[in-house]
Amino acid sequence: MASKDTISSIVVFLFSLSAYVLAADFGGGAELFPRGLAIIMMVVSALMFVRAVFWPKMVPEGTPRMEPADVKRTAICVLVTIVYVALIQPLGFATASIAFIIAIAYAMGFRNHPALWLTAVLFVGALYFLFVRVFHTPLPEDIIFGMFH
Amino acid sequence: MFNDIMNGLLALLDFWTIVAMVAGTSLGICLGALPGIGATLGIALAIPFTYGMGPLPALALLAGIHNGSSQGGAIPAILLNIPGTPGSIVTSWDGNPLAEQGKAGGAINLSAISCAVGGTLSALSLILLAPPLAKIALSFGPPEIFWVNVFGIATVAALLGDDLLKGLLAACFGLLISTVGLDNVSGHERYTFGMLDLVNGISMIAVMVGMFSFPPAWSLAVRARKEALQNKPAERYKIISERIWTLAGVWRAWAVASFIGIINGILPGSAIASFIAYNEAKRVSKTPERFGKGSIEGLGAAECVNAADNASALIPTLTLGVPGSNVAALILGALLIQGFQPGPQLFRDAPTIVYGYSWALVFTALLLIPLGGSVASRVFANVLRIPTLILLPLILVIACAGCFASQNSMFDVYMAATFGIVGLAMIRFDFPIAPVIIGVVLGAKAEFNLRVSLMMSAGDYGILYDRPICIVLIVLTALIIFFPLYRMYKDWRQRRKDGTPRQASTGPMH
Numbered sequence: 031m032a033s034k035d036t037i038s039s040i041v042v043f044l045f046s047l048s049a050y051v052l053a054a055d056f057g058g059g060a061e062l063f064p065r066g067l068a069i070i071m072m073v074v075s076a077l078m079f080v081r082a083v084f085w086p087k088m089v090p091e092g093t094p095r096m097e098p099a100d101v102k103r104t105a106i107c108v109l110v111t112i113v114y115v116a117l118i119q120p121l122g123f124a125t126a127s128i129a130f131i132i133a134i135a136y137a138m139g140f141r142n143h144p145a146l147w148l149t150a151v152l153f154v155g156a157l158y159f160l161f162v163r164v165f166h167t168p169l170p171e172d173i174i175f176g177m178f179h
Numbered sequence: 180m181f182n183d184i185m186n187g188l189l190a191l192l193d194f195w196t197i198v199a200m201v202a203g204t205s206l207g208i209c210l211g212a213l214p215g216i217g218a219t220l221g222i223a224l225a226i227p228f229t230y231g232m233g234p235l236p237a238l239a240l241l242a243g244i245h246n247g248s249s250q251g252g253a254i255p256a257i258l259l260n261i262p263g264t265p266g267s268i269v270t271s272w273d274g275n276p277l278a279e280q281g282k283a284g285g286a287i288n289l290s291a292i293s294c295a296v297g298g299t300l301s302a303l304s305l306i307l308l309a310p311p312l313a314k315i316a317l318s319f320g321p322p323e324i325f326w327v328n329v330f331g332i333a334t335v336a337a338l339l340g341d342d343l344l345k346g347l348l349a350a351c352f353g354l355l356i357s358t359v360g361l362d363n364v365s366g367h368e369r370y371t372f373g374m375l376d377l378v379n380g381i382s383m384i385a386v387m388v389g390m391f392s393f394p395p396a397w398s399l400a401v402r403a404r405k406e407a408l409q410n411k412p413a414e415r416y417k418i419i420s421e422r423i424w425t426l427a428g429v430w431r432a433w434a435v436a437s438f439i440g441i442i443n444g445i446l447p448g449s450a451i452a453s454f455i456a457y458n459e460a461k462r463v464s465k466t467p468e469r470f471g472k473g474s475i476e477g478l479g480a481a482e483c484v485n486a487a488d489n490a491s492a493l494i495p496t497l498t499l500g501v502p503g504s505n506v507a508a509l510i511l512g513a514l515l516i517q518g519f520q521p522g523p524q525l526f527r528d529a530p531t532i533v534y535g536y537s538w539a540l541v542f543t544a545l546l547l548i549p550l551g552g553s554v555a556s557r558v559f560a561n562v563l564r565i566p567t568l569i570l571l572p573l574i575l576v577i578a579c580a581g582c583f584a585s586q587n588s589m590f591d592v593y594m595a596a597t598f599g600i601v602g603l604a605m606i607r608f609d610f611p612i613a614p615v616i617i618g619v620v621l622g623a624k625a626e627f628n629l630r631v632s633l634m635m636s637a638g639d640y641g642i643l644y645d646r647p648i649c650i651v652l653i654v655l656t657a658l659i660i661f662f663p664l665y666r667m668y669k670d671w672r673q674r675r676k677d678g679t680p681r682q683a684s685t686g687p688m689h
Contacts, residue, residue, distance in 0.1 A: 038608040042348055058365030063626040064358045071351045078344045100401050107397040115596045119589050131572040138404050140568040149569055157580055165231050167584040
């Protein structure tokens with residue numbers, strides 16, 4: 031199986047190559063810096079690839095490995111966060127945030143419902159008040175908190 | 180200079196600045212006390228909130244969080260034997276045995292005073308050492324500034340992780356991010372893919388908050404789920420605030436730890452200052468046999484060194500614009516957001532702000548004595564009761580609100596989430612995060628000075644290497660990069676001779 035360094039060096043090389051090619055259209059000297067960086071990245075990632083292939087890492091015995099359950103939990107956290115970020119605009123900041131706090135804590139196994147609901151509502155309410163009333167910074171228009179304007 | 184220093188001190192005597200210092204220090208202690216959250220995450224979350232604040236209250240708040248979190252890490256280390264921050268690992272060696280002897284309150288008090296001593300001496304070193312360095316740096320032209328930036332980026336890439344190649348790639352990635360948007364010199368759009376939101380570039384706040392807040396929050400939740408049943412309650416020890424130290428007993432440890440911490444701050448890259456300080460304090464101690472069994476000198480040295488590199492790490496940051504740590508990179512970003520260009524001209528153009536900030540570091544360190552002692556052991560230690568699983572969404576909600584509020588843009592929130600995922604992938608593949616941030620922060624400045632240098636010489640690259648200071652900086656940069664490469668080559672030859680494969684690293688410092 032390809033090592034982490036082998037995979038990452040290939041990904042970085044392709045990324046740098048794309049950056050180099052895209053910079054060709056800039057002109058007016060604007061391409062100089064990004065192209066220079068892309069070349070450095072291609073050289074360094076090639077070195078990393080050579081190192082990973084000809085001089086692979088040895089993971090010492092007893093090094094803790096990420097368990098499949100941890101990978102699953104991380105994936106759940108990331109997915110719920112993506113959904114939350116996507117819903118802030120349509121639902122509004124407060125509604126999406128309360129739903130997010132409850133959903134992710136529940137998904138991670140937290141079962142103290144009164145504490146969870148109370149924390150979610152009070153925390154988001156305080157944050158909303160801080161931004162909108164104290165800092166006078168609008169947050170995305172909300173379907174629940176918007177009624178109190 | 181004396182007048183500037185005094186004006187900076189007087190500027191702090193503003194109601195909101197004092198409130199910001201007290202609030203920042205309290206918040207910092209709470210954040211530091213929560214294992215997994217430290218100064219970096221705290222400052223990353225706080226920066227968007229400072230957007231609408233005046234420069235001095237904003238910087239005073241960040242100074243408080245910076246110093247407060249250094250001491251906050253001692254609370255779980257002493258009470259639960261769980262270091263709140265990496266620097267608190269050594270604290271637990273003597274702090275927890277003291278708690279087991281029924282001296283938890285006294286140990287927390289000693290940790291607060293030790294942090295105050297280290298933090299104050301460090302901030303005073305910033306006030307005294309930075310101006311002469313800034314004076315020299317003021318004579319630098321664009322080519323020298325370009326090389327100073329390259330040197331800074333190379334230093335962080337090579338020293339803040341344990342793999343030079345990955346550090347360099349991370350730094351170049353950060354620099355590449357800084358090129359997105361309209362080119363300031365030619366007006367050409369770069370990597371915008373026709374998206375209007377990208378024309379002004381990628382928000383520094385989005386990158387900082389995304390990379391420093393999202394991955395730790397996700398990891399925290401996963402770890403908390405795993406360790407949910409292993410948590411010991413914070414009120415395991417009866418906290419009695421008794422005095423357990425005497426000046427005669429700890430001054431040697433404080434002196435050694437402060438010196439090591441200040442030097443470590445100025446010369447970035449060493450993550451083992453607390454271990455060195457602990458060993459040196461043990462060496463000069465009259466009772467070395469007590470170390471590890473509840474020694475007040477051991478605890479004093481560990482906490483003193485933790486705070487002693489806070490302000491001194493800002494000496495290269497404020498004078499040369501070269502951050503030597505994650506927190507310094509974030510402070511640099513905060514200064515840019517406030518409209519200040521970090522570097523020697525900061526001491527000439529905004530002396531009140533820069534000295535005011537330095538004094539804020541002194542006062543927030545001193546605030547640790549009342550806030551970090553009995554108040555911390557009675558009030559702030561209660562944050563340990565917050566279930567970690569609830570902390571994850573709270574951190575992310577603050578991060579998203581802060582990102583949105585900084586420019587009233589949902590695009591910044593999308594960018595923060597994207598960089599959060601990129602950061603998570605980088606951590607999983609053992610890439611350091613700090614060089615990316617430093618690349619983003621210094622990228623525009625480095626490119627601007629390179630382009631101006633070339634315009635000055637009508638395109639002749641000789642201008643970049645025919646000045647004495649440039650040559651010195653090129654040699655230093657080459658040494659920073661080639662020394663680890665040479666070590667890697669030597670290691671490779673040795674291992675090839677022995678027929679042993681390369682040892683995996685223990686992971687980069689994040």
